[in-house]
Amino acid sequence: MERTTVSYDKLYGYMANMLEKGMKYPRASAEITSKVLVEADARGHASHGVARIKMYYEEVEGGKNHPEAAAEVVHETPVSLVVQGNSAPGFPTSKFAVEKTIEKAEANGTCMTAVRSSCHFGMAGYWAEQMADRGLIGWAFTNTLRAGIPTFGRERLLGTNPICVAIPIGRKPHFMLDMATTTVALGKIEVAARRSGTMPIGWAVDENGKDTTDAVEVAEINRSGRSRYGGQLYLGGATEALGGHKGYGLGMLVELLTAGLSLGAPTYDTYVERCDICHYFQATRLDLFGEAKQIQAHVASIIDRIKNSPTAQGQERIYIHGEKEFERREKALKEGIWLDPATWLRLDDYADRFGLEHLVP
Amino acid sequence: MERTTVSYDKLYGYMANMLEKGMKYPRASAEITSKVLVEADARGHASHGVARIKMYYEEVEGGKNHPEAAAEVVHETPVSLVVQGNSAPGFPTSKFAVEKTIEKAEANGTCMTAVRSSCHFGMAGYWAEQMADRGLIGWAFTNTLRAGIPTFGRERLLGTNPICVAIPIGRKPHFMLDMATTTVALGKIEVAARRSGTMPIGWAVDENGKDTTDAVEVAEINRSGRSRYGGQLYLGGATEALGGHKGYGLGMLVELLTAGLSLGAPTYDTYVERCDICHYFQATRLDLFGEAKQIQAHVASIIDRIKNSPTAQGQERIYIHGEKEFERREKALKEGIWLDPATWLRLDDYADRFGLEHLVP
Numbered sequence: 001m002e003r004t005t006v007s008y009d010k011l012y013g014y015m016a017n018m019l020e021k022g023m024k025y026p027r028a029s030a031e032i033t034s035k036v037l038v039e040a041d042a043r044g045h046a047s048h049g050v051a052r053i054k055m056y057y058e059e060v061e062g063g064k065n066h067p068e069a070a071a072e073v074v075h076e077t078p079v080s081l082v083v084q085g086n087s088a089p090g091f092p093t094s095k096f097a098v099e100k101t102i103e104k105a106e107a108n109g110t111c112m113t114a115v116r117s118s119c120h121f122g123m124a125g126y127w128a129e130q131m132a133d134r135g136l137i138g139w140a141f142t143n144t145l146r147a148g149i150p151t152f153g154r155e156r157l158l159g160t161n162p163i164c165v166a167i168p169i170g171r172k173p174h175f176m177l178d179m180a181t182t183t184v185a186l187g188k189i190e191v192a193a194r195r196s197g198t199m200p201i202g203w204a205v206d207e208n209g210k211d212t213t214d215a216v217e218v219a220e221i222n223r224s225g226r227s228r229y230g231g232q233l234y235l236g237g238a239t240e241a242l243g244g245h246k247g248y249g250l251g252m253l254v255e256l257l258t259a260g261l262s263l264g265a266p267t268y269d270t271y272v273e274r275c276d277i278c279h280y281f282q283a284t285r286l287d288l289f290g291e292a293k294q295i296q297a298h299v300a301s302i303i304d305r306i307k308n309s310p311t312a313q314g315q316e317r318i319y320i321h322g323e324k325e326f327e328r329r330e331k332a333l334k335e336g337i338w339l340d341p342a343t344w345l346r347l348d349d350y351a352d353r354f355g356l357e358h359l360v361p
Numbered sequence: 362m363e364r365t366t367v368s369y370d371k372l373y374g375y376m377a378n379m380l381e382k383g384m385k386y387p388r389a390s391a392e393i394t395s396k397v398l399v400e401a402d403a404r405g406h407a408s409h410g411v412a413r414i415k416m417y418y419e420e421v422e423g424g425k426n427h428p429e430a431a432a433e434v435v436h437e438t439p440v441s442l443v444v445q446g447n448s449a450p451g452f453p454t455s456k457f458a459v460e461k462t463i464e465k466a467e468a469n470g471t472c473m474t475a476v477r478s479s480c481h482f483g484m485a486g487y488w489a490e491q492m493a494d495r496g497l498i499g500w501a502f503t504n505t506l507r508a509g510i511p512t513f514g515r516e517r518l519l520g521t522n523p524i525c526v527a528i529p530i531g532r533k534p535h536f537m538l539d540m541a542t543t544t545v546a547l548g549k550i551e552v553a554a555r556r557s558g559t560m561p562i563g564w565a566v567d568e569n570g571k572d573t574t575d576a577v578e579v580a581e582i583n584r585s586g587r588s589r590y591g592g593q594l595y596l597g598g599a600t601e602a603l604g605g606h607k608g609y610g611l612g613m614l615v616e617l618l619t620a621g622l623s624l625g626a627p628t629y630d631t632y633v634e635r636c637d638i639c640h641y642f643q644a645t646r647l648d649l650f651g652e653a654k655q656i657q658a659h660v661a662s663i664i665d666r667i668k669n670s671p672t673a674q675g676q677e678r679i680y681i682h683g684e685k686e687f688e689r690r691e692k693a694l695k696e697g698i699w700l701d702p703a704t705w706l707r708l709d710d711y712a713d714r715f716g717l718e719h720l721v722p
Contacts, residue, residue: 078470079469082650108440109438109440110471112471114650149673150667153667153670154672155671157667175614175617177614179604183603200603209673210673229671235607235608236596236604242544242561243596243597245680245682249540252536252538252681252682253536253538256536256660256663260528260663261660263651266666286622288440289436289475289624290436294624295622298621298624299617299621299622302620302621302627303617305627306613309511310570310590311514311515312514312515312566313570315514315570317513318512319513319606321606321610
């Protein structure tokens, strides 16, 4: 029988168990990790979903991610925190950091939190959403692994360095911008490599820093790490004509707010001994600026005006950031989460490795 | 005798006098306005320089900008401010808002300030730099006039909505990202219209929301306002393939932080009765995250690593954001500020109108 979809709760329980039994995550760490992965699959972001078990397993096996470790606060003011992740998984560390950030923002109006020595925290949107769910403006940035090339450069030094900001508007979905600062996510180049072998100009450059459409070559370099040259471009592409220097600037900004403020490892020093990933969170109360409900209604009215404006010829709808993911999640809660065949096989593979049962929908 | 360059001090004094005598700006307002305009010309951003006298004059004449008005604080917490600009020029209003933001950040760690009912504040970088000069991370966002099209839309509803963040690194220049969230500034489309008449795909769409290379048409629509359809695209262009939805998301984010939080006018309602422009400033002390000097040195080391990495074939240098402007400014301070012939003529035109002497270098 071919497996296609699985219920949210079943997938969540299965993954939490796999992380706990197979990878020795403490129960609470296994739960939050499973939660964020399943949320990504429910929103249609398979690139950040349960298939990532492979990456986390390899990190743990390689001694870069220490499931038994725990994060701690190493610096604190009424409106800020610095969290040392101690190489614990990025999920419990981010949960710890975001909960403390929310607590301080609720008490003092705002809180900014820099996190160092963490690991991959999954989809940035999950963390910003926790803050927005509490009525706060939520910011979540992270550096990642070497992927991106500075404008006019050729060495992969920065990450895909996402920017995520969630603004609560009194109804769901929140306004939620969650974007890699590179043109596309690495996963898209891998898909292009598998399908046609080519990708559009503007996604990546080769080892000489020249524009390339060869997705196979770029995906291979990125995966194998055989060369430190060649990799992804930032939003706007390789040239200043279409604003590539702006995307690169946004990637830099994320790097400086995460690794810079936390005194942590920049992307080019990640995944050496440890994961050494850095994050930055910010939560801000709306009533810093007046009556929160009135502000939410005003923000919602701006969103509605944009959303209901005339579409371009041939287009049916103008999207607001966060809507697509919200709608896919609603559907997945009703109809089950769809996993692609490769993901089903990967889960089986790890179940076998850990001596666990296969997932049955 | 052909006029080409003029000294910083002479241009500054001349413009301050023109604003005071010709447009009845109070002396202090004339000085800060002149200062920011001259700073833009010194940095090679003629689009935000003294040639803008025309725009400000027309605003004042049209009753949209009230030089005699003054901004006031209408809401305040230990870490935030809301400023009502009362349609005073954007420069004294931003000076007032940024000075208060700095004061509160120095006292309480951080301050976020939303400003409504302001006018155009010139180059965003000037304001973020004031904060960075005091050792603070400085953020400056603003909405603008109708220019940009949401992805898949065709109505100009949002502005070029710049994002500017300055991070002090213990030496000049600061890291300073200052970018319109549209692919290019409107001025670039006007230059393309004058020169070749065409522009690259990805800068703008026509009245039907379709890609266009016709710079003349787009510049004309924007200038004349004869149609509310057609206009500039956001970073990443028209399609999701190159990330146009990300640039549009950044433009929206700026709109919601400026007009949204301040309860002010969204871009699509600006320049009706008044300018009604909104800004957002944030200043944050580095020592919220540890020893400020150590953080600055760490951030500078990341910048140096990127800057000194190998360049792409055919490229000579990797730039860090803020360097080009800083170097041009240093040169202009030594050799004078170069103004193009059209700007010299424009200054003469307004001098004649106001009964003032022409500027002599």
